[in-house]
Amino acid sequence: MxxxxxxxxxxxxxxxxxxxxxxxxxxxxxxSDAPRPGTIYRGVAERPMKGQGGMFLRTPDGSAFLRQVKGLTPGQTLLVQVTGFAEPGKAIPVTSDILFKSRYAIVTPNKPGVNVSRAIKEDEDRDAALEAAHEGFAEAPLPEGAGLILRSSCAGADPEDIAEDVAAMCKLAAHVLADAGKAAEVLVEGDGPHALAWxxxxxxxxxxxxxxxxxxxxxxELLDALRSPYVKLQGGYTMIIEPTSALVAVDVNTAGDTSPAAGLKANLAAMRDLPRQLRLRGLGGQIIVDPAPCPKKDRRQIEGQLRAELKKETVESVLTGWTTLGLMEIQRKRDRQPLKDLLK
Incomplete structure (x- = not known):
């Protein structure tokens, strides 16, 4: 197809x-059964985490953890948003920097100004998006002190659709930001897979x-292939991806290729596909790659291939370096539930 x-x-x-x-x-x-990223809570501060500058909060879905807290005291309520999935036995990760995100627009509380995505290059498209946004403001103005980002999807979109989206986000933001409740409560449910796809x-x-x-x-059929740790790479090479409780182990193999450049070619093929495989399998945290044997002089080329692929990712992923044993270390944000847990 x-x-x-x-x-x-x-x-x-x-x-x-x-x-x-x-x-x-x-x-x-x-x-999944876990709270969806994007969910907005009215949380209640419970106890500070000494030495980490954070605070545990009470939410309807269990304990949440907010980093970099200043001036927050136990019993105080505040609005927070889920940023990812919690590891087993840990608190839900949340932030107080809330975003109201939809297909065409993002409302940004406490960050005033109307901005257009840099991905929209044509002046005509930028002007059309701004005009549509102001049509939306006529129906529902931005909350005081809030800003708006017009997303790249506005390019070529129907102005009426943009205006409706902007108005809907402004109304939602105004309603949530005006909240004055005192008990822990879910104010906005995060988007599910169908809404996220849209x-x-x-x-x-x-x-x-x-x-x-x-x-x-x-x-x-493509989903069934993800049930196996074995990944077939271009050129006949293979890669094995196995998550453990502490990290994700990745092993790159040359299979039957015994040529002098086999190691380099296998590693390049693996680096091209690794970010996609991690995304599909819902894997993050510490990732250790055991590359196929190759000279140290080839490491820069392997790194370059991986960094190029990581730039395409929307999730924060960083190549932190090489160990003394010649293993690659990658740190990737946990933004999804592991696929193996969802297919049980």
């Missing part, structure tokens, strides 16, 4: 969305929202 396709379906009774390009699974979203995969027009779309698009 050529081109981009979005399939909206269910996996094991969970809402799911798949992004497919030319028969390759580029992204996969599956709902919000983030805006460049795709071929969307199949009907039940059975995973089977029709081939997403079912």
């Amino acid at each position: 050529k081109g981009w396709t979005v399939a909206l379906d269910e996996v094991n009774g969970r809402e799911a969305a798949a992004l497919i390009r030319d028969g390759i699974l580029e992204d996969l979203l599956i709902d 919000r983030e995969w805006t460049h795709v027009t071929d969307v199949d929202p009907e039940p059975g779309s995973f089977a029709r698009s081939g997403a079912d």
